[in-house]
Amino acid sequence: MHTLDRLPSERKISKTSIFSLIVSAVAILFLVLFARFAPPKSGIHVATLKDSLNARWAEANSAMRNGTRLKTGSELLLIREGFATLVFDNDATVVMEGPAEFQILTSDQIKLNYGRLYAIVPPQAYGFQVTTPSAKIIDLGTEFGVQQDMHGNTELHVVRGKTSLVSGVQGSRINVYVEAGTAKRLDTQTGQIKDIVCNETLFARHIDSDTQVIWRGQKTLDLADIVGGGNGFGTGQLDTGINPTSSRPASVLLETQSAPNAFRPVLFNPYIDGVFIPNGRTPQIISSEGHLFEACPPTSGHCFNNVLNAVRLYDFQAFRGMPQPSGPSAFKCLLLHANIGITYDLQALRARLPDVNFVRFVSRFGIEKEAMRPALSNADFWILVDGQLRYKKTQVGWGEFYDIDLPLSEQNRFLTLVVTDGQDPNERFYENRGYPPIDSDWGMFVDPVLILESK
Secondary structure, three states, X not given: OOOOOOOOOOXXXXXXXXXXXXXXXXXXXXXXXXXXXXXXXOOOXXXXXXXXXXXXXXXXXXXXXXXXXXXXXXXOEEEEEEEEEEEEOOOOEEEEEEEEEEEEEEOOEEEXXXXXXXXEOOHHHOOOEEEOOOEEEEEOOOEEEEEEOOOOOEEEEEEEOEEEEEEOOXXXXXXXEEEOOEEEEEOOOOOOEEEEOOOOOOOOXXXXXXXXXXXXXXXXXXXHHHHOOOOOOOOOOOOEEEOOOOOOEEEOOOOEEEOOOOOEEOOOOOOEEEEEOOOOOOOOEOOOOOOEOOOXXXXXXXXXXXXXEEEEEOOHHHOOOOOOOOOOOEEEEEEOOOOEEEEEEHHHHHHHOOOEEEEEEEEEEEEOOOOOOHHHOOEEEEEEEOOEEEEEEEEEOOOOEEEXXXXXXXXXXXXXXXXEOOOOOOOEEOOOOEEOOOOOOOEEEEEEEEEEEEO
16 A cells, blocks of 8 residues: 655745735835824924023013923924923923024924024933934933024034934935034034034023022032022122121121020021021030031130122232142132131022032132231131031131042031131230230131032
């Protein structure tokens, strides 16, 4: 008996199946091309005007208010001056700086015709795009600034991460990756993309209309400026500050003051917790939370002048081998004559700058050059954080300057600076005349700043 092997039959494909396959492929290709090149849908709410500061909009956009929802494909938006923060529904944040003309294209794309913007793109908004008349910037997990001038030239400054810069001028298409800390300029006349210096403080990164803060990525926050009623970035008034006996705004007061060593809250400035005149005879409270300056020495209980934001001169002859500062000899200073203390509220400052960490307090301190009787200068300098003594330097005389670089953590709330009179006797004789313990104790903190780091 023979077994017959079955030969495999040929599978026939009908012309109808081939035609259906071709039609399906063409349909898929059409959908892909339509999604790629079709104009985006308009009229869809995709972003919100979160905040604006000193913003003046064009008449056509006069209805723009904080909280206004923004649609795709809407009319051109023109901010003639000031600042505006837009938050897309995917949490991408764009800070506009006028004059600027822009348009919301899609849920993850904005067009900048001219002006400046700064984009902060979280992971969930990866691929966010900024288009200009001559280029497209595609986010690859970044923070970046774009400046578009009236001639069509585009500048891209990448602060974090990486972007793709796609040029489409002069009939050519160039795609370059731009890394953190670098910048490119696209010249529409030549079509060339050139390297430029990355300017990390060119763009407004964060604004707050309540506190009038505009943060451009500065690395320091000036504590003297805050005493002068400023925002820490140079808006404070010189020779203004706080009276330590009343905790009210004050200017220069060349006379002796005294008061019990009570802690006096500063109500008019939210970033300064309070001031005090220490005498060391009873427990010295130094914060609104009741922290104590336990190491406070006995003092005369008197002080001279007020806490002031000022500009003063160094005496280079008196550095005694220490490194001399570069540049001009005039520097921003916090004047803190013995016996005065001041406490800053770091928590309030953090709330104003939510995108940064305060990592260190840095300053140089000593006795002011203009002390009338340098031989009598003798002061003690103290720095406390949340009531804990973190630094002290006693018996500081005229012409002595010292550097302080104090680490801070995000848990620290109060920074306290104190100058006391060096425990001199109640009366000192100099050139046949008696002088009080605080005479010529013109303490000052030179360039007192908080060092900032982006989160």
